Amino acid sequence: MKPTERTERIEILDYLRGFALLGIILVNILPLLSVKLPEQGTGDASYQRFLFLFVEGRFYTLFSFLFGVGFFLFISRANAKGKNGYFLFLRRVAALFILGWFHVKFHPGEALTVYAITGLLLLPFYKLKKEHNLALGLILLIALSIMASKLFMVVPLMLLGIAAGQYRLFEGVAGKVKKVVICIALLLIVSITGLIYQYQHAPSYPFGFYNGVDETTYQFLSIGIMIGPLVTALYVGVLILLLQFQIVQKLLSPLKSYGRMALTNYIFQTVFIYVAGYVFNLFESLTYLQSLFVCVTIYSIQIPFSMIWLRFFHFGPLEWIWRVVTYLEVPPLRKRVKGVH
Template sequence: MNTSTVGAPASLASHIETSRAGGPVTQTERIQAIDILRGVALLGILMMNIPFFAMADRFSESFRQDPSNINFWVNAVITVLFEGKMRALFSMIFGVGIILFVSRKEQAGQSAISLFFRRMGWLVLFGLIDSHVLLWMGDILYFYGIIGMIAFWFRKIKPGYLALGVLLVAILDNAMAVSFYQNLRDKRLAYVSVEKGQQQGKTLTPAQQQSVKDWQEIQKSFLPNNVETAEHTRLMKSPGYFTVASRFRKEVWDAQTKYLIYGIWDPLALMLLGMALYRWGFVTGQWPRRRYWQAMLAGYGLGLPLVIFSFYYGYSRHIADTEAFIQYMEQHPIIWTNLIYPFQRILLVMAHASLVILLIKSNVLTGLLNRLGAVGQMAFTNYVMHTVICTLVFYGYGLNQYAEWEFYQLYFLVATIWVLQLIVSPIWLRYYQFGPLEWVWRSLTYWQRQPMRRVAQA
């Protein structure tokens, strides 16, 4: 396995050796660039997640068309530079992790299948706990566990074929997204037709009554009106845990079951891309600097104009609020700017990753990079910590700050959490081999209690 170093902080080793055959990865076996990229992705994801912990439905409509409002510009920067890109980077690194986990077991002569699927099964369970017990409606652990089981079967495919697979899966993902949109549109058009009949005094047939119910259910789940928004906010601010849980537990379960087929393809394509980039040596820093510069400049040069145009079209002009979107949906069978999304997203995530790897190869900001690597090494613990902190700050059974803050103020808390995890993660790893949840996950995977404390080495 070719995993040469990238010449960065010595505290994070970047070579692969086979030791403690079949056991969890040791510190000397970690690939530094991958840990750092995972840390960047994890901290970046919080920027997109925190509004869904803290803000009422339709929160952005108050500033979406107001460039004089600071919230508009904060939202613009986050949407243009980070929305979708951090999740894409995390999915790519997850795909890399599949290869690393399985290859170590196979090199040790072990059956990788049983260990890997047990590992993913526990991740699915952790995701159910994160979403239904800790009440994070945007949990990804459940989905990554399921999609990881699918991606596993592609791990030995050559990089070129993996890249082709990425394209095919991305096309399928876009087709599923269009299908989902058109399903909503069909229900909306059926409802509009029934409304016209009601205005003419016609008696509704059972099929028409069902059309009304279907649209009302869609609207409640995806396009709440002002009355429903107020009710959702009331539930979230309730001091009762089970009242807060009632706000979105059904929607979360629907996403994990009824709508699961729509959510598989995007992460799967990105996991396959991560596998290909690992085999090509991109994520381990094996490319020459010139090629990373080329990837970064091409990514920013092509991706930024695309995403800026898409932001301008979608947010500040044509689909400014829920009512405008519904009207747009009645008139358009497809949101054509959505076709831009996968291209600008991949271009920018490649540019971001290239920038990070160039920093690693240049031996600059080594202290920060070391800390980001520690955050990435404890990604599971730090991800769930986001849930715990944000739910306790914003939900009614905690500090009850839901719908109380301005959008831009959320990012003071984001920065605080970043600083906390950048400080605590390396301190923890100074004394322990794994983060707390990583230790639990590994112990359950190997069905054996793993050593936790770090042993001093000469």
């Protein structure tokens, strides 16, 4: 195992962001292309059930949590450099809101505007003690999970992300392996119990959950939202543990590049989905399994592109623009080639 140094903390977060992007698109594509309702007893029906057991409500929670972590790191690092971290953060979320405002016109369920507004509301919590942020975040998350309030769960998830930053959760992971393993074991037991409970309430028929659902389907989906953070925490724990092995880091390095350009790739997931929809006339004609094929195709474009782009540039395209607006200065985008002056 390789000790996790302070600088590698960012890398772990990039892996997690990339991992979150892999799951988010699998669900987002369904309403964007109006994917057809599966027929009972088909592979499409099985895949739909898989999505709502293991994907829906699992990856947006991770994305929200990571935004909270980034919230804390951004302000802390800006302040450490003698800059006004709060003022810079206000410009940062303002830029994010504007980008999200354009994005939401094409993707009604997009997260950037929600993150910008929530980040603004949670700004005072940056100075709150970590114990208070942790306690308040957990209490709110439990309450909103029980209520299956998916939208408002972003608030406690981001608050817990801030607390994670305050506790330096992602620093020195190599020295906390035993604790991580214990947490994973506990989360595995609880998650399996929750998933079995959700599966027991699964409708025996395929369902369309965008235009209203019956009571059985509503209960199934609500349970999924309720246990979502637990399953997400299990995914995160397993991935972090695996990343302590150098061979896993190398194998998953494309995921790190994908996560380093999370903003660009998140927006362009929507772009690629619509391009595929219009070029191949996929609206209201695509099946669930075919939507998976489209997502894999998008992965095969975005991940190699991210790797190649970051070989020559410091930031992703939208990340660079976001940085320019935040700092009101133009940082170098292209990397200097060694030996060339």
